[in-house]
Amino acid sequence: MLRHLFTLMWNRKRANGLLILEVFMAFVVLFAVGSTGVYLWRNYQAPLGFAYENVWQINLNSGSQPRAEQVATLQRVLAKLRTTPGVEVVSRTEDTTPFSYNGNSGNITTGTGDTQRRTEEADFYSGGPELREVMGVRLVAGRWFDRRDETPTRRPPVVITEATQAELFPDGQSALGKVIHYGFHENQERVVVGISGPYRAGGELSEPRSALFGYISPQDTTTALNTLLVRVQPGTGAALAKRLSDDIRLTSGGRWSSDITTLREQRLSKLKVLLTLPAVLGVVCVFLLVNVALGLFGVLWLNINQRRAELGVRRAMGATGAAISGQVLGEILTLTTFGLVLGLLVAAQFPLLGVFNIKAGVYLTAMLLATLGLYALAAGCAFYPSRLAAGIQPAVALREE
Amino acid sequence: MTDDFNALFMQSTSTTSPVIRLANIEKVYQTRTIETVALSQVNLTINRGEFVSVMGPSGCGKSTLLSLMGLLDEPSSGTIEIDGRPVTSYSDKELAGLRNHKIGFVFQSYHLINDLSVLDNVEMPLLYRPSIGSSERRRRAIEALDKVGLTARTKHFPAQLSGGQRQRVAIARALAGEPEIILADEPTGNLDSVMGEEIMELLLGLNREQGTTLVMVTHDEQQALKTQRLIRFFDGRQVA
Numbered sequence: 001m002l003r004h005l006f007t008l009m010w011n012r013k014r015a016n017g018l019l020i021l022e023v024f025m026a027f028v029v030l031f032a033v034g035s036t037g038v039y040l041w042r043n044y045q046a047p048l049g050f051a052y053e054n055v056w057q058i059n060l061n062s063g064s065q066p067r068a069e070q071v072a073t074l075q076r077v078l079a080k081l082r083t084t085p086g087v088e089v090v091s092r093t094e095d096t097t098p099f100s101y102n103g104n105s106g107n108i109t110t111g112t113g114d115t116q117r118r119t120e121e122a123d124f125y126s127g128g129p130e131l132r133e134v135m136g137v138r139l140v141a142g143r144w145f146d147r148r149d150e151t152p153t154r155r156p157p158v159v160i161t162e163a164t165q166a167e168l169f170p171d172g173q174s175a176l177g178k179v180i181h182y183g184f185h186e187n188q189e190r191v192v193v194g195i196s197g198p199y200r201a202g203g204e205l206s207e208p209r210s211a212l213f214g215y216i217s218p219q220d221t222t223t224a225l226n227t228l229l230v231r232v233q234p235g236t237g238a239a240l241a242k243r244l245s246d247d248i249r250l251t252s253g254g255r256w257s258s259d260i261t262t263l264r265e266q267r268l269s270k271l272k273v274l275l276t277l278p279a280v281l282g283v284v285c286v287f288l289l290v291n292v293a294l295g296l297f298g299v300l301w302l303n304i305n306q307r308r309a310e311l312g313v314r315r316a317m318g319a320t321g322a323a324i325s326g327q328v329l330g331e332i333l334t335l336t337t338f339g340l341v342l343g344l345l346v347a348a349q350f351p352l353l354g355v356f357n358i359k360a361g362v363y364l365t366a367m368l369l370a371t372l373g374l375y376a377l378a379a380g381c382a383f384y385p386s387r388l389a390a391g392i393q394p395a396v397a398l399r400e401e
Numbered sequence: 402m403t404d405d406f407n408a409l410f411m412q413s414t415s416t417t418s419p420v421i422r423l424a425n426i427e428k429v430y431q432t433r434t435i436e437t438v439a440l441s442q443v444n445l446t447i448n449r450g451e452f453v454s455v456m457g458p459s460g461c462g463k464s465t466l467l468s469l470m471g472l473l474d475e476p477s478s479g480t481i482e483i484d485g486r487p488v489t490s491y492s493d494k495e496l497a498g499l500r501n502h503k504i505g506f507v508f509q510s511y512h513l514i515n516d517l518s519v520l521d522n523v524e525m526p527l528l529y530r531p532s533i534g535s536s537e538r539r540r541r542a543i544e545a546l547d548k549v550g551l552t553a554r555t556k557h558f559p560a561q562l563s564g565g566q567r568q569r570v571a572i573a574r575a576l577a578g579e580p581e582i583i584l585a586d587e588p589t590g591n592l593d594s595v596m597g598e599e600i601m602e603l604l605l606g607l608n609r610e611q612g613t614t615l616v617m618v619t620h621d622e623q624q625a626l627k628t629q630r631l632i633r634f635f636d637g638r639q640v641a
């Protein structure tokens with residue numbers, strides 16, 4: 001019976017070509033949606049590595065104040081904020097705060113020459129001794145920055161994430177005490193003092209990757225003058241925000257202004273922006289799929305109607321209704337398989353060529369999902385036409401020509 | 402499934418028992434504008450092993466009669482019995498089994514499947530018998546094609562054949578299943594007299610040697626005379 005099916009379909013290859021094309025297109029759409037979906041879902045499942053509730057970001061605007069005076073003002077502002085009731089911890093940081101659109105990234109290396117190891121693109125953050133507490137970063141080994149780091153040294157301290165450690169030292173050695181290099185100051189040696197859990201300031205939808213924290217000393221006069229992250233007590237709100245903003249202005253002699261947002265707001269606004277494109281694409285794809293499904297259904301339906309005579313003859317020769325609908329379903333699933341194989345050949349290029357630098361697993365999962373989706377789509381579209389075919393009576397053979 | 406059907410077919414082996422019985426058959430074709438009475442008050446019994454020919458002018462209902470006997474269509478009223486059992490008591494699946502195992506049908510206008518080769522067309526009734534493997538199917542199809550003298554055309558498609566050749570493929574298809582009953586609607590209508598004669602001999606041989614029951618529509622008096630019984634129709638009624 002299977003050979004009979006193949007023969008019949010081969011003899012009708014011209015008409016079936018259209019169907020195969022249709023199926024192929026459906027697969028491409030499903031694969032595109034699937035890849036995006038799987039990619040975002042996988043990212044979403046990975047831990048963020050910090051707690052954003054009750055954390056506020058304060059952007060300071062020092063106005064026209066000369067840079068030389070800014071550090072002193074900043075120290076006064078910090079001291080004031082740290083004693084304000086409702087404020088738990090305050091940390092200086094650079095503008096690569098959670099859910100912001102700013103980023104700083106590059107490769108991290110260790111060792112030299114033949115034994116040098118380097119990570120893939122990694123994120124660089126920086127923060128003071130309080131950053132860990134503000135963000136609730138998990139410490140896995142070693143220590144976070146503290147007073148010991150205030151003494152200037154030839155090799156500033158750095159805290160790297162577990163993922164970075166695993167990438168730089170795949171043999172399972174501890175990175176503690178090891179010297180690494182990263183970023184612009186590639187010649188600057190840094191010594192690893194702590195290993196932390198993950199930290200994905202890019203948010204839930206960003207791709208998990210290696211990261212590290214550089215040290216901002218309380219005496220630092222060159223960087224991190226404009227951005228503060230503050231952990232406040234739960235339940236505090238607009239009143240505290242107003243008070244902090246007033247404090248900043250007063251403490252700076254009226255020269256500084258500030259802009260306070262909660263990380264929760266920032267997260268939501270970033271999610272909105274990041275999800276807009278996939279959502280639009282998703283809607284477009286749903287439309288495309290509905291179109292393809294209708295097309296498939298139409299072609300199948302037409303196909304059955306054009307073949308009433310043939311199916312009637314088969315019934316007259318003793319085929320049962322079930323055999324006829326089985327034949328029709330078999331034909332459709334075989335065609336689907338042909339379109340699918342074409343689609344898989346194309347889709348397989350994505351993981352093979354490493355398109356968009358996305359892990360092969362994402363593409364493979366998407367291929368599996370698209371395959372299942374396609375068969376479901378085909379079976380769904382074929383259901384009614386196959387029932388229609390099963391209902392054709394042998395008498396039809398007498399009438400159709 | 403096969404066992405069921407074997408049980409069904411083995412029940413009557415006596416040579417004089419009725420194999421098809423039509424009682425008070427009426428067949429009315431209803432179209433949107435007109436109603437055509439194709440058959441009326443038909444009472445007819447075909448006995449096992451009989452060779453019956455049906456004659457009558459064009460449009461008198463011969464093809465309609467054959468399609469009812471072949472279980473391809475249902476009468477408007479009256480009963481059809483196969484092996485003494487009313488057709489209405491058979492399930493859809495059993496009817497399919499009867500069409501497949503018991504009856505071989507030669508359509509007046511052949512009704513071959515254009516997308517299948519001659520060989521695949523002839524194999525078709527056997528395709529619906531799960532007990533028959535592909536090589537056996539092929540063997541039987543070639544044997545049937547051999548009987549109608551078409552072994553040289555197995556790979557052709559119906560469109561590449563002459564009318565007479567198509568008619569012979571249709572006959573081979575009915576023979577391939579080795580049915581107990583062959584219902585043939587003008588099987589020699591498109592054949593030259595020599596070829597017509599050969600097909601007639603083939604059918605007579607089947608009747609004689611295998612005891613196949615045959616009902617044949619024909620316009621040829623000479624052929625009709627060679628059969629055991631001649632039934633004449635006129636305007637939907639049996640007249641002789």
Ligand SMILES: Nc1ncnc2c1ncn2[C@@H]1O[C@H](COP(=O)(O)OP(=O)(O)OP(=O)(O)O)[C@@H](O)[C@H]1O
Nearest residue numbers: 399430431437439458459460461462463464465466
């Ligand atoms: N499907 C149908 N719908 C409507 N009328 C039909 C249909 N099939 C047959 N008829 C009518 O029934 C009558 C009998 O037709 P049938 O085909 O049985 O004649 P026939 O004796 O086989 O004729 P011929 O010798 O020309 O083949 C005719 O008047 C025909 O027009």
Ligand SMILES: [Mg+2]
Nearest residue numbers: 463464509586
């Ligand atoms: Mg006729």
